[in-house]
Amino acid sequence: AQRVTQPEKLLSVFKGAPVELKCNYSYSGSPELFWYVQYSRQRLQLLLRHISRESIKGFTADLNKGETSFHLKKPFAQEEDSAMYYCALNLWTDKLIFGTGTRLQVFP
Amino acid sequence: GAGVSQTPSNKVTEKGKYVELRCDPISGHTALYWYRQSLGQGPEFLIYFQGTGAADDSGLPNDRFFAVRPEGSVSTLKIQRTERGDSAVYLCASSNGLAGETGELFFGEGSRLTVL
Numbered sequence: 001a002q003r004v005t006q007p008e009k010l011l012s013v014f015k016g017a018p019v020e021l022k023c024n025y026s027y028s029g030s031p032e033l034f035w036y037v038q039y040s041r042q043r044l045q046l047l048l049r050h051i052s053r054e055s056i057k058g059f060t061a062d063l064n065k066g067e068t069s070f071h072l073k074k075p076f077a078q079e080e081d082s083a084m085y086y087c088a089l090n091l092w093t094d095k096l097i098f099g100t101g102t103r104l105q106v107f108p
Numbered sequence: 109g110a111g112v113s114q115t116p117s118n119k120v121t122e123k124g125k126y127v128e129l130r131c132d133p134i135s136g137h138t139a140l141y142w143y144r145q146s147l148g149q150g151p152e153f154l155i156y157f158q159g160t161g162a163a164d165d166s167g168l169p170n171d172r173f174f175a176v177r178p179e180g181s182v183s184t185l186k187i188q189r190t191e192r193g194d195s196a197v198y199l200c201a202s203s204n205g206l207a208g209e210t211g212e213l214f215f216g217e218g219s220r221l222t223v224l
Contacts, residue, residue, distance in 0.1 A: 006150075043112075043216060044151070044199070044215040045214075046213070086151070095141065095156055095164065098143075098152070099150050100149055100150045101150050
């Protein structure tokens with residue numbers, strides 16, 4: 001079955017430290033993956049998609065088909081990065097499958 | 109409005125009652141999605157509309173759940189004979205095409221349903 005796994009419920013780092021939020025997926029086809037973010041008191045929004053190979057707010061994510069992973073990385077975390085992060089898998093259909101999310105806390 | 113609007117933002121009801129949750133998508137967005145998010149979980153797909161028709165309702169948990177979008181814009185999620193397990197945040201999202209093409213869903217703030 002198609003599944004997205006985010007093993008960490010909570011990740012705490014200090015400002016300026018590197019961050020890696022883990023995401024693994026289970027899908028036999030060619031996946032399309034996304035990271036969505038929810039800041040405090042805001043709605044869920046798209047952060048980045050693997051197909052665009054973009055860097056948003058200093059975050060990048062590389063699709064590793066061999067390891068079936070799509071980890072989100074940032075070299076120097078900022079306090080404003082504190083939020084809930086969800087990895088999502090698109091099955092090239094009409095719906096996204098979301099992971100359970102990782103809460104990132106960045107301390108000053 | 110500029111974004112997806114959901115009403116009510118909060119709904120408390122008693123077990124066995126009927127509930128309606130409304131979603132007003134971004135103007136011009138043809139696709140509309142309902143997701144459910146339980147505590148500590150990610151959003152779980154319920155149903156997807158393309159225009160007025162439900163293109164995929166495979167995520168609806170049982171026949172107590174039903175959704176409509178009669179004019180291809182506003183959608184209503186209807187829950188009959190509510191149960192305590194229905195308590196969750198119900199999220200609506202819209203997009204200007206298939207999630208498969210753009211991947212970007214625009215979410216509302218959600219309707220928090222509490223069934224006592």
